[in-house]
Amino acid sequence: MIIHSLVKGMIIGLLGPEGTYSEKAAKLLNPEAGLMFFDDLEDVIGSVLSQEVDCGVVPIENSLEGSIGITMDALKEYDIYIIGEVIVPIRHCLLSKGHLEDITVIMSHSQGLAQCRKFIREHFRDVKIQTTGSTSHAAKLTSEFPGMAAIASRESAQKYGLDILADDIQDYKKNYTRFAVLGNNIPEPTGHDKTSIIIHLAHDRPGALYDLLGEFASRNINLTKIESRPSKMGLGDYLFYIDMEGHRSDRDISVALNNIEKIVDWVKIIGSYPSGTRKKVKN
């Protein structure tokens, strides 16, 4: 899972403080890299844009809650590319210095809270819910007050001296987060790559999505993901984020993308990068 361009001495920007799932992803990517922690995802993305770091590692998609809006929006808005990906299993714990019956506040990142919605509703219907910049930030804050609990990783418990009051508390067992490695240049093909694009379809052009998918289907290009997201320009106006197997320099993909430019309003290639998984999905 270590991608070719990543070498010893490199600096990875990521969400902090220590103990985040982003840290797990960064260590899977390159255990030798130096880590530069930031308070929020916007700052991680900024550090890639300003080249303060060699690359950034940010969550892009969770198997329960779907895409991470900030990352998806940044890929649309900035000159930044996905240059790799890492998949991390997510196993949330309820951490505290106090006892179960003393808890009056539960804190976590909004994603952690959403992934454990049923658990919170069932056991802590009347506690206050506080959103923090990261799961480990919640763990860090929790260590100051026994009435507080954090939803965070097992590693955060160790890091901040907290007890694990409950383990594996996400609402569904299969909980994975895909992290994107962000950089400023699209890497060369490796032979097992993926390409990601964003598309905005022309208004009032029925069948446009059908025609667009036809460009892939007719060339046997395997789509590993197709996702619609609000364009923020009004209800019913969507962007489509599409991932496919192959590098943008592959002949079939290159021809398909050229043809697609004529069908759609707007298309942006947001990355060609070594695939983190080999599993084939549908399109």
Added chain:
Amino acid sequence: MIIHSLVKGMIIGLLGPEGTYSEKAAKLLNPEAGLMFFDDLEDVIGSVLSQEVDCGVVPIENSLEGSIGITMDALKEYDIYIIGEVIVPIRHCLLSKGHLEDITVIMSHSQGLAQCRKFIREHFRDVKIQTTGSTSHAAKLTSEFPGMAAIASRESAQKYGLDILADDIQDYKKNYTRFAVLGNNIPEPTGHDKTSIIIHLAHDRPGALYDLLGEFASRNINLTKIESRPSKMGLGDYLFYIDMEGHRSDRDISVALNNIEKIVDWVKIIGSYPSGTRKKVKN
């Protein structure tokens, strides 16, 4: 926008307390209806299932943040249907009893917080962020402490005696929420209907989505929405939520849905209902 089956004396279940955007939606739907407020969306949905109310009004999609997971999941899991829709413009205010410089906590529903992410980041980087069951619940809590502020509607300010410290604070001006009216039976055609379905595509069947869209395209059935959501069964496994113009009893739609059953793993009709808008979008 008042749908035929809704009459005087009916009871609508919705998210409370008074002052929610759901209340605006319910009053647009039927100004004469009795309103029964619940603490969270799960309870509203439960009240429809148990027939404690005649129908429920719940947010289903926001133009900035996309779909409301709880509603989308409930439509998949329960025997419940969309029987109508209402679109409400969302204009968030920052409400408090105190002054701007005193604010140490900002509270709102997670959607309100997400829709004002940039505003909060720019002006209140170091305040605590607390999640509440609804925007008006945040307003109600805020009225007790001058150091707190809520992100909620203008109506909530009046309702809970708060000052409007800032108006129109959502990150993008075009902010709309589509509310679904939930009921236990699919209404008869009115001549200007929409039909909503959920589809799970078979695994390892490349081109399945293309074939599926072909069933609609070949019959000139206009899709007003196509959205993928995680199936919660693993990364890369999606459900597709598709809205189309027409009633499920229309011949073209009925044939298309029959053919689609043969292509996909699983399909569920989650409603045929009078359209809240007439605007044609693309597919």
